[in-house]
Amino acid sequence: MDKSIVTYSRSATIDLSRICSALCAYCDYPVNNLDQNQFELTIPYSTIKLCAQAKKAGVKEVIFQAGERPDNFAAVRARLDLWGFSSYIEYVYTVCELVFLEGLLPSINIGYISKDEMQIIRRMSSALYMMIDCADERILQEYSPRKTLQSRVDTIAYAGAGKVPVTTGLLVGLGESERSRREALEIIKALHAEYGNIQNVILRPYEPSNNGRFTVKDKLKKTELLRVVELARRILPHDVPITVPGVAEENILSFINAGVRDIGAYDIVEEKRRGLDYSKDLKQLEKDLKKKGLGLQRRLPIFSKYIVENWYSRKLAQVLDRYKALLKNSADVDLEDIDDSFAEEIAAAAARRRPAARRARAKRSAAKIFKKKR
Numbered sequence: 001m002d003k004s005i006v007t008y009s010r011s012a013t014i015d016l017s018r019i020c021s022a023l024c025a026y027c028d029y030p031v032n033n034l035d036q037n038q039f040e041l042t043i044p045y046s047t048i049k050l051c052a053q054a055k056k057a058g059v060k061e062v063i064f065q066a067g068e069r070p071d072n073f074a075a076v077r078a079r080l081d082l083w084g085f086s087s088y089i090e091y092v093y094t095v096c097e098l099v100f101l102e103g104l105l106p107s108i109n110i111g112y113i114s115k116d117e118m119q120i121i122r123r124m125s126s127a128l129y130m131m132i133d134c135a136d137e138r139i140l141q142e143y144s145p146r147k148t149l150q151s152r153v154d155t156i157a158y159a160g161a162g163k164v165p166v167t168t169g170l171l172v173g174l175g176e177s178e179r180s181r182r183e184a185l186e187i188i189k190a191l192h193a194e195y196g197n198i199q200n201v202i203l204r205p206y207e208p209s210n211n212g213r214f215t216v217k218d219k220l221k222k223t224e225l226l227r228v229v230e231l232a233r234r235i236l237p238h239d240v241p242i243t244v245p246g247v248a249e250e251n252i253l254s255f256i257n258a259g260v261r262d263i264g265a266y267d268i269v270e271e272k273r274r275g276l277d278y279s280k281d282l283k284q285l286e287k288d289l290k291k292k293g294l295g296l297q298r299r300l301p302i303f304s305k306y307i308v309e310n311w312y313s314r315k316l317a318q319v320l321d322r323y324k325a326l327l328k329n330s331a332d333v334d335l336e337d338i339d340d341s342f343a344e345e346i347a348a349a350a351a352r353r354r355p356a357a358r359r360a361r362a363k364r365s366a367a368k369i370f371k372k373k374r
């Protein structure tokens with residue numbers, strides 16, 4: 001890890017499904033409105049429109065997110081069946097492939113994935129998001145009883161065995177004990193010692209939920225989060241960068257002073273929804289960092305270290321091999337330098353590997369799905 005560089009990603013997040021089997025009380029994400037067929041599953045072909053916007057905005061990463069195992073619900077399985085998918089994971093693979101064909105790198109944040117499913121997913125997802133969230137027994141039992149800590153640890157381990165880099169982390173401010181924070185960080189440390197696949201650890205400040213099922217006594221203070229950053233820096237190995245999301249913290253510089261070297265994903269969908277201009281914020285941050293002798297650099301969903309060490313599938317190699325060659329020739333490859341050609345490179349490589357007729361067939365069947373849904 002180059003300590004003089006702070007990294008971030010430009011991303012576009014797509015909700016695959018907001019149906020969730022776990023329904024943790026502290027989370028506002030799920031919308032289990034199955035009666036109205038709402039948020040059941042995103043139509044694969046509909047992702048393409050967002051890809052065009054994303055590429056225009058210089059995005060490289062598409063993050064597919066979903067609640068925990070929506071396929072536990074019969075309505076979701078019926079939809080998958082109607083669309084011709086034999087499993088939920090086949091569907092996730094397909095949407096990843098679609099955005100890859102559009103010139104972007106997919107990463108996924110969909111909860112538990114089994115060992116066998118990981119073998120499929122690893123071919124098309126450049127990285128995996130799997131938060132530990134919290135290791136506090138009291139909170140887990142009371143507010144998140146359906147999502148076990150073990151299932152999250154297992155998913156990270158399966159990813160490690162399959163050489164998939166993982167972004168993990170903690171949700172800070174749920175009222176968790178200091179001891180449980182240490183335990184969660186120790187778990188992450190142990191996983192990294194065993195598999196070497198923890199590419200960064202997010203310390204995400206908890207935004208109090210509006211659902212009325214969970215309340216926190218006090219909103220997390222900045223000083224508290226700074227203390228957790230220091231704790232994490234003491235426990236985690238030095239090759240694992242700590243991420244505090246720049247979009248969640250107004251004064252990100254104080255966290256960078258405390259050792260944070262990644263500021264997460266700046267999402268164009270969120271940017272548009274909130275009417276913000278992230279590029280302006282990032283330009284200002286770059287100037288501030290320069291004064292401290294630090295640089296700001298855009299990264300891919302898979303961190304450079306894992307690109308150099310070949311932690312990607314043969315399919316993703318169509319693009320990442322070229323980037324690896326650049327990284328090997330220079331310790332300081334800036335994504336901005338190869339920005340213009342990057343998306344075209346991905347699309348061209350993908351098209352080379354996938355004959356035009358097959359590609360057209362995939363688009364035709366996706367269009368059929370779209371028609372059926374309407």
Ligand code: SF4
Nearest residue numbers: 020022023024027068
């Ligand atoms: S499993 Fe994830 S998405 Fe589902 S409720 Fe819990 S935190 Fe939210």
